Amino acid sequence: MVGSTVVAAMRGTLPELTEAAFESAANAVTLAIGLIGALALWLGILRVVEVAGVMEAIARGIRPLMIRLFPDIPPDHPAMSAIILNISANALGLGNAATPIGLKAMNELNRLNPTPGTATNAMCLFLAINTSSVTILPIGAIAVRASAGATNPGAIIIPSIIATCASTAVAILGAKFLAHRNRDSDPNPPVIVPESDSDSPSEPAEYAQPLEPLEPPGLVGRLFFGGLIVLFFGAILYRLTIAGTAGLETTQIIEAISNGLLPLVICSFLLIGYFRGVKVYEVLTEGAKEGFDIAVRIIPFLVAIFVAIGMFRSSGALDVMTAALSPVTNLIGMPPEALPMALIRPLSGSGAFGVMAEIVENDPDGFLSYLVSTMQGSTETTFYVMAVYFGSIGVMRTRHTLPAALLADVTGILASLLICHLTF
Numbered sequence: 001m002v003g004s005t006v007v008a009a010m011r012g013t014l015p016e017l018t019e020a021a022f023e024s025a026a027n028a029v030t031l032a033i034g035l036i037g038a039l040a041l042w043l044g045i046l047r048v049v050e051v052a053g054v055m056e057a058i059a060r061g062i063r064p065l066m067i068r069l070f071p072d073i074p075p076d077h078p079a080m081s082a083i084i085l086n087i088s089a090n091a092l093g094l095g096n097a098a099t100p101i102g103l104k105a106m107n108e109l110n111r112l113n114p115t116p117g118t119a120t121n122a123m124c125l126f127l128a129i130n131t132s133s134v135t136i137l138p139i140g141a142i143a144v145r146a147s148a149g150a151t152n153p154g155a156i157i158i159p160s161i162i163a164t165c166a167s168t169a170v171a172i173l174g175a176k177f178l179a180h181r182n183r184d185s186d187p188n189p190p191v192i193v194p195e196s197d198s199d200s201p202s203e204p205a206e207y208a209q210p211l212e213p214l215e216p217p218g219l220v221g222r223l224f225f226g227g228l229i230v231l232f233f234g235a236i237l238y239r240l241t242i243a244g245t246a247g248l249e250t251t252q253i254i255e256a257i258s259n260g261l262l263p264l265v266i267c268s269f270l271l272i273g274y275f276r277g278v279k280v281y282e283v284l285t286e287g288a289k290e291g292f293d294i295a296v297r298i299i300p301f302l303v304a305i306f307v308a309i310g311m312f313r314s315s316g317a318l319d320v321m322t323a324a325l326s327p328v329t330n331l332i333g334m335p336p337e338a339l340p341m342a343l344i345r346p347l348s349g350s351g352a353f354g355v356m357a358e359i360v361e362n363d364p365d366g367f368l369s370y371l372v373s374t375m376q377g378s379t380e381t382t383f384y385v386m387a388v389y390f391g392s393i394g395v396m397r398t399r400h401t402l403p404a405a406l407l408a409d410v411t412g413i414l415a416s417l418l419i420c421h422l423t424f
Contacts (some may be wrong), residue, residue: 001311003312003317003318004308004311004312004314004315005017005019005311005315007140007174007315007316007317007320008294008311008314009318011220011316012317013314013316014314016314016315016316017297017311017314019085020310020311020313020314020315021307021310021315023310023313024201024306024307024309024310024311025207025303025306025307025398027306028302028303028306028307029298029299029302029303029307030256032295032299033132033297034297035099035295035348036097036291036292037291037299038100038291038294039099039100039103039294039295040288040289040290040291040292041288041331042100042104042285042291043100043103043104043262043285043288043290043291043292043294044285044286044288044291045098045266045269045270045284045287046082046085046101046104046283046287047270047283047286047287047288048185048269048273048278048280048283048284048287049269049273050078050287051214051273051276051283052214052272052276052278054081054269054272059318060372061320066080066083066084067230068170070122070125070126071085072112072120072121073109073112074112074121075120076111077108077129078108079105079108079109079111079112079122082101082102082104082105082108083105083126085101085105086098086105086130086133087100087103087129087134088099088279089209090130090133090134090135091133091134091135091136091286091328099388100291101386102130102389103294103388103389103392105395106123106126106292106295106390106392107392107393109126109393110393110395111122115393115396116142116393116397117352117393117394117396117397118395118397118399119390119397119398119399119401121175121179122333123390123395123401124175124179124232124399124400124401124404125172125179125389125397125404127385127386127398127401127405128171128172128173128174128175128387128401128405129168129171129175129381129406130380130385130406131171131195131311131346131381131385131386131405131409131418132164132167132168132170132171132379132380132382132391132405132407132409132411132412133164133168133258133380134161134164134165134168135160135161135164135377135378136157136161136172137158138156138157138160138373138377138378141156141356141373141374141377142154142156142352142373142377143159144356144357144360144361144373145360145364145369145373147165147310147363148360148364148424149364150360150364150365151152151364151365155249155370156370156373156377157377158423159195159370159416159419159420159423160330160374160377160378160414160416161344161378161421163374163378163379163412163415163416163419164377164412165377165380166411166412166415167379167409167411167412167415168408170407170408170411171404171405171407171411174369174403174404174407174408175400175401175404177242177399178400178403178404179292182400198374199268202204203214209212209294214276214278215277215279216247216275216276216277217274217275217277217423221274221276221344225271225274225275229271237248240325245298246269261276271285275339290391293362294392297391297392297393297394298387298388298391298392299385300391301388301390301391302387302388304387305383305384305387309348309351309383311342312347313347316341316401318343318344322336322339322340322343324341325339325343332414333353333416333417334371335367336370336374337359337368338359338368338372339360339369340355341355341356341372341376342374342375342413344412345375345380345381345409346375346379346380346381346382346383346405346406346409347382347384348381349380349384352375352376352381353376354374355372356372356375356376359372360372360373367420369423370420370424371416371417373424374416374419374420375412375413375416378412378415378416379409379412379413380409380411382402382405382406384401385405387403
């Protein structure tokens, strides 16, 4: 904020700076209020999944990997399955679902934190992975390219996957290395996981939650909802054959899958709970109550980060930084027009999306368009994610989270540049 004010004074843009500060603060509150509905919905659905025993099954299935990746989390803790669900949602491009699930994971991790307000190694690693998580379908970037008339809108899928895999690998290695260097400051040392011959470990009592009693549905309920499932797959088969949609292009098929994926996930979770005997409505509304509290808690953190970013952009400081770094970008073969995208991507998702959309609209089949679309699909808004996730549990001391996440961002940008040069 101070740097932005100095730059604005030199450039004569102080009125714009003042307007941006108040506008950004208002946008932060609007965003937090808008999150209430999504948080309530997904936290309610996750509660249904948890009561149905799905979380425990997921944790059991990925136990070997998670023990090695997160040695300071008990292997059967609910945080394990919440982390996996968050990573899966990000990979599938389900941003509306990924954030509430990630907030659920942070709350579970905070239950293991002996020093509230200070991030544990597990939190740092989870945030680093989240800000660089592997994205299989960069739907937003593909949609922009398709609307702009690009010859092959889906051409960025493979480059985006390669770039985001590279950034995720660096995020994990960086977080692990920094955690090892700062192990004396870890408030939550690794737990000792005892060897067990059982394939079905039970959840320790210190973090087990009382679950609602299960009442499996009767024959009528099973036949009714089972019939609806059969009807759904029959409708899909009809659309692919009789309705003549089998000749769709690849990008149209991807878009159709993405449009139907979210409601399919919601219905699947609720149906699993129903057939397992969960009182779906009661359990969902009980879990949804937590959404409002979380949305209110993150408002101060969103206001702070949004105002800082808004002032930085409106003051012209971003332009100054772009000009200063242009000699470096020329050496590595990055077009100067792509540098603002690289700089703003960790700061603002909407800002980066706007930069990408403008470039793609002007030249949908050019190298610059190909590059910024890959950047958009393979990197994440680091500061926003940190503000929301840590703000939801009141963490003020983030330790090595930011260096690990920024290292992953740089890797994602450089990997995007390299793979685009090789494949364009």
